[in-house]
Amino acid sequence: MDVVSRNNVTVAGPEDAPVLLLAHGFGCDQNMWRLVAPALAERFRVVLFDYVGSGRSDLTAWSEARYSALDGYARDVVEICEALDLREVRFVGHSVSAMIGVLAAAAAPDRFASLIMIGPSPCYVDSPGYRGGFSAEDIDELLQSLQANYLGWSAAMAPVIMGNPDRPELGAELTNSFCATDPAMAHVFARATFLSDTREDLKKVTVPTLVLECSQDVIAPREVGAYVHAAIPGSRLVTLEATGHCPHLSAPEATLTAIAGFLGNLS
Amino acid sequence: MSRTDPVPDRPKGEATASTDAAFTALLEDSAEELYESAPCGYLSTLMDGTIAKINTTLLTWLGRSREEVVGRMRFTDLLTVGGKIYHDTHYAPLLSMQGSINGIALDIKKAGGGRLPALVSSLTKTDSDGRPLLIRTTVFDASDRRAYEQELLRERQVAEGARRRAEEDRERLQEALAVLQSSLLPAALPPVPGMEAASYYHTASPDRLGGDFYDLFPLDGKRWAFFLGDVCGKGPQAAAVTSLARYTLRAAALHDPDPVAALTTLNTVLHERYAAGDPRYCTAVFGVLEPDGDTVTVQLASGGHPPALVLREDGRADYLPTPGGLLVGILPTAPFTPARTVLAAGDTLLLYTDGLTEARTGDQRELFGDDALRDFAAGLTHTGPQQVITAMTGLLNSFGDGLDDDTALLALGVPTNRPHPVSDTPT
Numbered sequence: 001m002d003v004v005s006r007n008n009v010t011v012a013g014p015e016d017a018p019v020l021l022l023a024h025g026f027g028c029d030q031n032m033w034r035l036v037a038p039a040l041a042e043r044f045r046v047v048l049f050d051y052v053g054s055g056r057s058d059l060t061a062w063s064e065a066r067y068s069a070l071d072g073y074a075r076d077v078v079e080i081c082e083a084l085d086l087r088e089v090r091f092v093g094h095s096v097s098a099m100i101g102v103l104a105a106a107a108a109p110d111r112f113a114s115l116i117m118i119g120p121s122p123c124y125v126d127s128p129g130y131r132g133g134f135s136a137e138d139i140d141e142l143l144q145s146l147q148a149n150y151l152g153w154s155a156a157m158a159p160v161i162m163g164n165p166d167r168p169e170l171g172a173e174l175t176n177s178f179c180a181t182d183p184a185m186a187h188v189f190a191r192a193t194f195l196s197d198t199r200e201d202l203k204k205v206t207v208p209t210l211v212l213e214c215s216q217d218v219i220a221p222r223e224v225g226a227y228v229h230a231a232i233p234g235s236r237l238v239t240l241e242a243t244g245h246c247p248h249l250s251a252p253e254a255t256l257t258a259i260a261g262f263l264g265n266l267s
Numbered sequence: 268m269s270r271t272d273p274v275p276d277r278p279k280g281e282a283t284a285s286t287d288a289a290f291t292a293l294l295e296d297s298a299e300e301l302y303e304s305a306p307c308g309y310l311s312t313l314m315d316g317t318i319a320k321i322n323t324t325l326l327t328w329l330g331r332s333r334e335e336v337v338g339r340m341r342f343t344d345l346l347t348v349g350g351k352i353y354h355d356t357h358y359a360p361l362l363s364m365q366g367s368i369n370g371i372a373l374d375i376k377k378a379g380g381g382r383l384p385a386l387v388s389s390l391t392k393t394d395s396d397g398r399p400l401l402i403r404t405t406v407f408d409a410s411d412r413r414a415y416e417q418e419l420l421r422e423r424q425v426a427e428g429a430r431r432r433a434e435e436d437r438e439r440l441q442e443a444l445a446v447l448q449s450s451l452l453p454a455a456l457p458p459v460p461g462m463e464a465a466s467y468y469h470t471a472s473p474d475r476l477g478g479d480f481y482d483l484f485p486l487d488g489k490r491w492a493f494f495l496g497d498v499c500g501k502g503p504q505a506a507a508v509t510s511l512a513r514y515t516l517r518a519a520a521l522h523d524p525d526p527v528a529a530l531t532t533l534n535t536v537l538h539e540r541y542a543a544g545d546p547r548y549c550t551a552v553f554g555v556l557e558p559d560g561d562t563v564t565v566q567l568a569s570g571g572h573p574p575a576l577v578l579r580e581d582g583r584a585d586y587l588p589t590p591g592g593l594l595v596g597i598l599p600t601a602p603f604t605p606a607r608t609v610l611a612a613g614d615t616l617l618l619y620t621d622g623l624t625e626a627r628t629g630d631q632r633e634l635f636g637d638d639a640l641r642d643f644a645a646g647l648t649h650t651g652p653q654q655v656i657t658a659m660t661g662l663l664n665s666f667g668d669g670l671d672d673d674t675a676l677l678a679l680g681v682p683t684n685r686p687h688p689v690s691d692t693p694t
Contacts, residue, residue, distance in 0.1 A: 027356030031364060095356070134348060141349020141374075147420060148372035148413070149357070179361060194352075216315070218343065218351045243315035243341075245355040249363040250314070 003083035007049040007076055008056040011084070013041035018113075018263075019086045020044035023077060025095025025119075026193040028179035029055025032094065035252035040259070047086065051076050053185035067188055070096070070196050074103035081111045088113040090263060095119050095219065095245060096193040098228075099201065106204040115209040116259055119220040119245050120228050123197040130199070133221050139194045146186055202231035209235040210262040212255070216243040236262060308385075308406030314399055316341035325406055330378035342404065347374050347382070358389075362402065366391045372413060375406060384413035441473050448476055451509050456483045459491050461558045463682045465656040469622065469663055469674040477673030478505035478549075479620045480513055484520075489557060492520040492529075495618040495677045496551030496572065496595075508547045511540065512595075516553060526553045526568035530595060530603045534570070537596025548596035552589075552618055556679065563681055565616060568605045570595040573621055573637070575606075576644055578655060580613025580683060584644035586637070587616075615652050615680030617644065617659070622674030626666040635666070651682030 003009070010030065013020075020040055024032045030048040040046050050057040051073050052066075066072035077100060081089060089112050093101035098117030105112040124132045125139065181189075209232050213225035222239070229237040238258045242251040302309060308325025312318050318340050326333060329345065343351045350373045362368045367390045375383040386409040391399045448470065456464040470477055478498035486492050494516050498508045512533055519532035530553050541547040552575060554567030567575065569589035578584050587608055593601035610616060619640075626635045647658050655678045663670055 025356070028360050032360060034364065134352075138348035138352070141347050142352045143349075145349055145353035145373065148416065149353070179357065217355075218348075219355050244359050246360050246363070249360055 003079045006052060006058045006061045007080055008058075009047065009049045009080055009084070011045065011047050012037065013043070013045045015045065017043060017045045018088060018090060019047060020090045020092060021047045021049075021077070021081070021086065023091065023093045023097035023101060024050065024054065025093075025097050026189050027095075029181075031055070031179065032246065033248060036248045036256050036259075039256050043260075044090070044263075047080070047084065049076075049080055051189075053189060054181055055179070059182060059185070062182075062185055064188055067185070068192055070100055070103055070192055070198065073097075073100045073192070074107060077101065077104035078108045078111075081108060087111055090114050090116065092116040092118065092259065093120070094248065095121075096196075099196070099198045102198065102201050102205055105207060106201065109206070112207055114207050114263070115205065116212060116262060117209065117228065118212045118247065118255070119214065119217055119225075120211060121220045121224045122199040122202055122228060122231075124194045124219075125197075127197075130227075131221075131223060133218070133224065134194070139190075142194065143187060143190055146183060146190055150180075150183055199227075199231070202228060205232045205235075210258070211235055211237045212240065212247070212258050213237070214240050214242040214244060214247050214251075217245050219245045238262075307408075310342065310404050310406070312342050312402045312404065314401065316343055316402075318342060319401065328377065328383055328406075328408065329375070342402075345375050347376060350374055358387075362389050362391060366393075372409065372416075383408060384410050386412070437474075444473070444476055447506060451476075451480055451506060451513065453482050453484075457485060457491075459483070459556060459558070459679075461561075461681060462556065462563060463652045463680055465652040465678045467656050467660050467663075467674075467676040469670065471622070471671055471673050475501045476503060476506040476509075477501060478509055479622070479673045479675035480509045481618070481675050481677045482513060482517065483677070483679070484517060486520060486524050486555065490524065491556045492517075492524055492554070493556065493618075493677065493679060494529075494551055494553040495620065495675055496549050497620040497675075498549040499547065501673075504545075504547070508537070508541070508549060511536065512549055512551065516551070520553070520555075524555050526555060526566055527603045527605050529553045530568050530570045530592075531601075534595045534598075534601050534603075538599055541596065546597065548594045551595055561612060561681070563610045563679075565608050565610060565679075566605065567607075568592065568603045570601065570603045573619065573624060576617040576619070576641065577608055577610075578615045578617060578644050578647065578649070578680075580611060582645060584641050586641065610679075610681050612681045613651070613683035615649070615655050615678050617655060618675075618677040618679075619659075620673070620675045622670065622672035623659070623663065623676070625672065626663070626674075627669035627671070628666060632669065635669075650684065652678035652680045653682075655680070 022033045022037065024030050029050045033048055037046055037048060053059065053062045091101040091112055098120030099122055101115050105115060121132060123130060124134045125136055126132050211225055211229045213220060213222060225237060229235050240247050240251055240254045240258065242254065244250050247255045303323040305322060305324055308328060309322040310318055310325060311320040317338065318336050321336055343354050346354055358368060358371055369388045370386050373385055373387050375385045377383060386407045387404060389402050389404040392401050392403060393399050452468060456466060464483055466481060478501050481495035483491060483493045496512060498505045498512065515533050515536045516529055519529040530551060537548060550570060550572035552567055552569045552572045554565055557564045569592040571592055571594040574586040574588050576584060577587055587606050589604040589606050591602060592604040624635055624637055624640055628635050643662060647655065649655050649658065656676055659676050663674060
């Protein structure tokens, strides 16, 4: 199995520089890093990829059984580390990938040096004594929104979008095709993301960790950021003056500064 | 620019003047009026989503006043919670990357608690340096369209469920058929002292029960009986006949092992059972093995079945003719033809159904035929029944889709340690 093409892995930056592995969250693919990756690649060996079932990954490698749980996505991360023999990995995970990074670091502790969690949440649904911000009905509504919007996806266009990684202009010509995802696979990823509860896994984090949150984020509200920060001893919490769930798109400069500041202090 | 005037004879200036006058009268609404009363909702937001401007149409749909909304609410405040997640994970990132996004289905919350199914599009306005300034959004009332789409989605889910159930049913059916099929054949052939026995069954279709059958079983301490047959037709009706034939022959053999007597009993039973309305019949070979020192005497009889093939130790292969035997079960009384042979060390008796000889081969799709089977058997290097069956299985596989019928093979013989030589002389 060729993990590099399966996960559409792309690498940039000096070969001998420290490794920065950027993992996209639910909803899009490695395109999400486009405003920060070039600047990071000046100082780091930047590794980008798409989870199987997202972006331009090999959709034939997807199985519902594996990708119904976050462990399946964590296996993607570990297998990429193994395929490229990445060591001392600085893992940057957005949204659900922050927790996927926690699971991957627990599975392969010798490969990870630090974690940067952007907008993390270990549990989206409220439960007694815990406020994740959402009810089960809210998640159902999200699943309905997914079903109502194919976002540039159609079974007929899929081979064009997915099959031509060397000709991205083909995909770019299609409206909303940046994050085109097979709706069935997106549905499974959404369920794995929003119905998971990985609060217990936070205890397993042993590497230096940065929790990076936005001041106004519906998906990862500040009390969830505080929860994650408190659950990981020694972690740092940085709150960006930004709205939404994607500071690397809405506030790329501030995001870069926070990442560089954290990694600079470590070295 | 060239253009074809639809009414070339009419004075052009006159027509234009009157149309312009009518248009002016109708279109005296200002840009402001166009914006406020457009048939769709308009709103402009700052980059953080704060609503800076909104038209009357959308305010009316929302059931809110301008004061409540402008500067106080963000665009996502108008969405359901699920819609907010969708907005932040899909809509906003795509808008940020593309500068625009079109026709996204979202539910807009009304002040009274109701919902407006809408199609939403946005465009980012940038300054001269390309920096984003604000987002312009249009909201279309898509109640009917969304209801229709939901119908389609529901239909699709129903169809998907039906497809899954059909697949499960089919798997269950195949499993049941496989169990039933195996009940029509012996699980394993019993050991016969001084002899070797081997068999093979090819199922043409996993969806349909086959009509071929065979068996080998002890009669008393000294003799063993065997049979192999082929019921007309396929499917459950054929399987019922197969079952009846198998147990009738077994019972008849214990009562009177004479091959002609056993087939006669089967004929009577089948004819009696199926005479009314739905005639069912079969072809069959029934025989008795009697080991005697180094040899085995075979007595058999055939009712309309292809002749058994005897592979001799020296490489010869000959049919054991049983001409004149009638199909079993088709007439109240029927003649069956007996035959006898003796098997010595290295000799093998091969019984088969016509799936083998009627397989289609080559470009012309010709029948494989009796002669080709005999030639193939004569060319085999083997030490006994097991190797004969292995070679025959290879032959069946080589037919590919030319083999479209069930095929049963039963080989009985006296094994030898010495593979017999391949015959040099063409037969």
